[in-house]
Amino acid sequence: MTFYSKIIGTGSYLPPKKVSNQELTDQLAAKGIETSDEWIFSRSGISFRHYAEPSVAVSDLAVEAAKRALDAARMQANDIDLIVLATSTPDFLGGFPSTACVVQNKLGITNGGAAVDVQAVCSGFMYAMSIADSMIKAGNHKNVLVIGAEVFSRILNFEDRTTCVLFGDGAGAIVMSRSEEPGVLATKLHADGSYANILCVPGNVQSGVVEGSAFLYMDGQAVFKLAVNLLEKVANEALEIAGLTTDQIDWLVPHQANIRIMQSTAKKMRMPMDRVVVTVDQHGNTSAASIPLALDLAVRDGRVQPGHTVMLEGVGGGFTWGAAIVKM
Known part of the structure; x- marks a missing residue:
């Protein structure tokens, strides 16, 4: 028997605290760091970002996005038999217990299904989706909750204007289920650890102290140059696997890192920007959360319709990158 996987619900959540470029500029100026709304927007396309309050864990953001995805899929939490959660900012030091297990508990799932975290930074959601697709197609799971969630504000150096203005917090989720017809048409993942040093958090814990x-x-x-080339290549690989051309893609939903990267990628793919979902202006780079955040917005505002063919793609630290083509 042949199994297929299909996205049947999407959801997202941004913490209420929304910080504009001007507000952030004012905060940085108090520290003697010069920047401006124009400087940030012209280089990134970002106007706002959201920050979680100190008492809010990344699992809390994930739960809110998951509930909305479950509602959209018309499912109960206990219908989920696998959670795959992508994050680089887990609830606990060392990443255990996994944030996926924490989310499972907070959602009230008691069926003994599996739960696991995935760490591929900004490509994490692509990795999580591919794992879920493979698990469903293998017949091991029926309903999978795939989540990308981050609280990047907690690993930002607010004395480094080149990074602190770019990132924000948030979560996005999808429900993938077994289907009689193909939904996920192709996935392709890559990694190259030789580029680990261009995007990283270069610290570790020794005897309870950060070194x-x-x-x-x-x-x-370096990230910009690498990202544009890799995103074009992996997009073409996914198209070849699916047996499709760019003209047959209704929407491109890329990782929301930088408007310049998205514009350059679309140009290389000969895809007009009016077919690219852009949300980076409203929430900045939310790492593993950005693709599901953008997808959910486009579904809810009516751009992405049932039957549309959508390409999702991302690139992140590791270096990791990946793409998926789905029929909604």
């Missing part, structure tokens, strides 16, 4: 830096570091120019 190195606990803040995000990024070589922006």
Whole structure:
């Protein structure tokens, strides 16, 4: 018997605290760091970002997004038999217990289904989706909750204007279920650890003390050049696997890192920007959460319709990158 997987519900959540470029500029100016709304927007396309309050865990954001995805899928929490959660900012040091297990408990899932975290930074959601697709197609699971959730504000150095203005917090989720007809048409993942040093948090814990830096570091120019080339290549690989051309893609939903990366990728793919879902202006780079956040917005505002063919793609620290093509 052949199994297929299909996205049947989407959801997202942004914490209420919304910070504009001007507000952030004013806060940085108090520290003697010069920037401006125009400087941030012209280089990134970002106007706002959301920050979680100190008492709010990444699992709390994930739960809110998951509930909305479950509602959209018309499912109860106990219908879920696997949670795959992508995050680089887990609830607990060392990543255990996994944030996926914490989310399972907070959702009240008591059926003994599996739960696991995935760490591929900004490509994490692509990795999580691919794992869920494979599990469903193998017949091991029927209903999978795939989540990307981050609280990147907690690993930002607010004395480094090249990074602190770019990132925000949020969560996005989808429900993937067994289907009689193909939904996920292709997935393709890659990694190259030789680029680990251009986007990383270069610290570790020794005897309860952080050695190195606990803040995000990024070589922006190196990441930009690499990202544009890799996103084009993996998009073409996914198209080949699916047997499709760019003209047959209704919407491109890329990782919302930087408007310039998205514009350059779309240009290389000969895809007009009016077919690219852009939300980076409203929430900045939310790492593993950005793709499901953008997808959910486009579903809820009516752009992405049932039957549309959508390409999702992301690139992130590791270096990791991946793409998926889905029939909604």
